[in-house]
Amino acid sequence: MRDAPLTDQKLSLAATEFVWDVDGNTNSHDLLLQPVLRALAPHKPARVLDLGCGNGAFTKVLSQQGYQMDGCDGSSSGLEIARRNNPTLQFWQQDFGQSLPADRAGLYDAVVSTEVIEHLLLPRGLLQAAMQALRPGGVLVLSAPYHGYLKNLALALTGQFDQHWHPLRDFGHIKFFSRATLTALVRECGFIDIQYATAGRIPALAKSMIVSGSKPK
Numbered sequence: 001m002r003d004a005p006l007t008d009q010k011l012s013l014a015a016t017e018f019v020w021d022v023d024g025n026t027n028s029h030d031l032l033l034q035p036v037l038r039a040l041a042p043h044k045p046a047r048v049l050d051l052g053c054g055n056g057a058f059t060k061v062l063s064q065q066g067y068q069m070d071g072c073d074g075s076s077s078g079l080e081i082a083r084r085n086n087p088t089l090q091f092w093q094q095d096f097g098q099s100l101p102a103d104r105a106g107l108y109d110a111v112v113s114t115e116v117i118e119h120l121l122l123p124r125g126l127l128q129a130a131m132q133a134l135r136p137g138g139v140l141v142l143s144a145p146y147h148g149y150l151k152n153l154a155l156a157l158t159g160q161f162d163q164h165w166h167p168l169r170d171f172g173h174i175k176f177f178s179r180a181t182l183t184a185l186v187r188e189c190g191f192i193d194i195q196y197a198t199a200g201r202i203p204a205l206a207k208s209m210i211v212s213g214s215k216p217k
Contacts, residue, residue, distance in 0.1 A: 019171075029115070031199045040139070045108075045109030052117075054073055056089065060085065063089060100132050111141070115144065
């Protein structure tokens with residue numbers, strides 16, 4: 001396991017944005033790659049938006065799988081790294097409380113958003129942006145840390161609540177979804193044909209969950 005970056009150790013303790021200081025994928029993204037690819041595969045998307053792309057490392061990995069990738073994020077430090085390391089990909093800064101640029105509406109066959117929604121005070125804005133970005137019939141693949149009774153009990157018994165919930169970090173985790181609440185939110189925001197999977201560990205103690213759904217045609 002790689003050492004924790006300064007993002008987790010120092011920089012986000014008092015910050016005006018989610019601060020990125022590393023180039024590569026996080027451990028979570030390493031675990032999520034195969035489940036995300038499995039969720040995308042049946043839909044055969046060509047053009048894909050990484051919604052909340054951070055430092056662009058996962059965007060790059062998906063582009064290497066043959067997808068035509070773009071990315072957007074609210075973090076200027078993340079986008080600086082993304083643009084530096086991926087000069088052939090398109091990135092733009094996006095406030096998820098605002099509409100996407102008009103020329104991005106309906107442009108994408110798929111939207112991927114990994115480990116972003118748990119950081120947002122108003123998570124529906126992310127799903128509304130995904131719906132706006134997708135063409136009719138396009139697919140959203142969304143991940144978030146998994147929470148359930150057994151996992152929360154295990155976190156409590158092992159004294160890991162503070163480490164897991166990041167209470168001192170600005171722009172850390174502020175939403176704690178279960179399978180029921182995340183799928184309900186995706187459905188509420190208009191997506192259909194909801195699918196569910198987990199990543200990391202056994203399902204009852206999963207590190208993350210992946211919920212996918214389609215925009216109605």
